[in-house]
Amino acid sequence: MSYSDKVLDHYSNPRNVGSMDKSSADVGTGLVGAPECGDVMKLQIKVNRDTNVIEDAKFKTFGCGSAIASSSLATEWVKGKTVDEALSIKNMDIVKELSLPPVKIHCSVLAEDAIRAAIGDWKKKQQTAQPVTAEAK
Amino acid sequence: MANSFQTATSTPAQDVTQSCWSCGAMRTAYFCKACGKVQPATPVDYFTFFGLPRKLNVDLAALEKDFYLLSRKLHPDVVAQGSRMEQEWSLQQSSLLNDAYRTLKDPVRRTEYLLRIEGVELEEQSKAASDKARNTGEAKKQIVPPDLLEEVFELNMQLEELRMQKKMGEDDPALLEEIGKEKLKLEEKHEAHLRDLKAYWGNWDTLIEREQHGDAVSPEERRQARDKMVDLLNRRNYVRNLVRDVNEALEQ
Numbered sequence: 001m002s003y004s005d006k007v008l009d010h011y012s013n014p015r016n017v018g019s020m021d022k023s024s025a026d027v028g029t030g031l032v033g034a035p036e037c038g039d040v041m042k043l044q045i046k047v048n049r050d051t052n053v054i055e056d057a058k059f060k061t062f063g064c065g066s067a068i069a070s071s072s073l074a075t076e077w078v079k080g081k082t083v084d085e086a087l088s089i090k091n092m093d094i095v096k097e098l099s100l101p102p103v104k105i106h107c108s109v110l111a112e113d114a115i116r117a118a119i120g121d122w123k124k125k126q127q128t129a130q131p132v133t134a135e136a137k
Numbered sequence: 138m139a140n141s142f143q144t145a146t147s148t149p150a151q152d153v154t155q156s157c158w159s160c161g162a163m164r165t166a167y168f169c170k171a172c173g174k175v176q177p178a179t180p181v182d183y184f185t186f187f188g189l190p191r192k193l194n195v196d197l198a199a200l201e202k203d204f205y206l207l208s209r210k211l212h213p214d215v216v217a218q219g220s221r222m223e224q225e226w227s228l229q230q231s232s233l234l235n236d237a238y239r240t241l242k243d244p245v246r247r248t249e250y251l252l253r254i255e256g257v258e259l260e261e262q263s264k265a266a267s268d269k270a271r272n273t274g275e276a277k278k279q280i281v282p283p284d285l286l287e288e289v290f291e292l293n294m295q296l297e298e299l300r301m302q303k304k305m306g307e308d309d310p311a312l313l314e315e316i317g318k319e320k321l322k323l324e325e326k327h328e329a330h331l332r333d334l335k336a337y338w339g340n341w342d343t344l345i346e347r348e349q350h351g352d353a354v355s356p357e358e359r360r361q362a363r364d365k366m367v368d369l370l371n372r373r374n375y376v377r378n379l380v381r382d383v384n385e386a387l388e389q
């Protein structure tokens with residue numbers, strides 16, 4: 001199977017590979033897997049608490065080229081968006097952008113799941129974190 | 138309906154209400170009862186092919202015996218003097234026989250096969266869960282438990298490091314030792330999964346037996362028994378892939 005140019009570009013030159021401090025209060029971490037193929041993807045976001053804007057995003061994916069490209073693209077897309085805007089990214093947007101063939105759709109699903117999971121983790125942290133800071137004041 | 142199972146329990150040759158192409162008598166799945174001629178393959182699932190109910194505990198010795206008996210009888214040499222059609226059918230039946238046997242004798246393949254003919258699609262499951270998460274705004278229910286994902290991720294990081302070190306011609310005994318330990322743990326897990334799977338077979342088989350006795354089994358009961366096995370196989374896939382990746386990285 002041949003990958004599209006965009007996939008190859010992200011694959012050979014992935015953006016935003018790396019990791020952030022998982023325990024930091026403004027970092028959300030999503031770790032998701034696709035049992036069909038055994039691939040795993042970790043995506044992290046750093047959110048500005050006042051504006052809810054995602055200021056930074058990192059990923060690390062152990063999986064196929066399409067999964068790497070999808071997660072690389074996902075980090076590019078979420079950066080600069082608010083948390084709610086980022087939630088509107090759909091896997092089919094990724095499929096279109098990267099021209100993924102049908103057998104690779106689950107790889108893009110993984111990226112959408114990862115965004116959602118990272119945001120979910122961040123939101124959970126905000127709920128638990130706020131009362132504490134309020135008390136500290 | 139209620140007693141239809143009685144014909145399907147033990148004898149390998151299932152009664153099929155079709156007549157033999159050669160003599161017109163009622164035929165069994167592979168041969169005509171009356172004249173013994175080989176018949177065209179009927180599109181049946183592998184359990185039916187061997188005259189077995191859709192149960193997961195299978196008497197492997199009996200299966201093997203059936204297999205050898207049928208392979209001899211269905212061997213294309215038997216009809217070497219027959220018509221082209223008979224030779225063709227014999228070939229079809231033999232290859233169906235081989236596929237059926239290979240699938241049913243292996244515990245994991247047997248389970249995967251049963252789940253497939255029961256309508257479970259792994260890919261579909263994961264997609265459905267994503268759709269649900271999107272629509273409800275809740276986090277997707279991960280099919281694989283988070284701690285296993287964590288483990289998979291960590292080990293992959295270590296493997297990456299190992300590959301890099303090997304490329305640079307370095308080696309790090311501490312890392313190798315850690316990966317080796319992790320590998321042992323995984324292999325144990327792999328075996329434990331198989332034991333658990335076998336335990337779930339019992340649940341499923343009980344449902345089938347109840348049905349055979351004319352008891353109604355609700356779709357919900359069926360689904361529950363199925364999903365437990367699907368879950369386990371999903372986890373097992375990860376572990377299997379990991380063991381493979383570890384071995385590859387160590388051998389490089």
Ligand code: FES
Pocket residue numbers: 034036037038039063064065066067104106107110
């Ligand atoms: S093949 Fe599994 S994520 Fe691409």
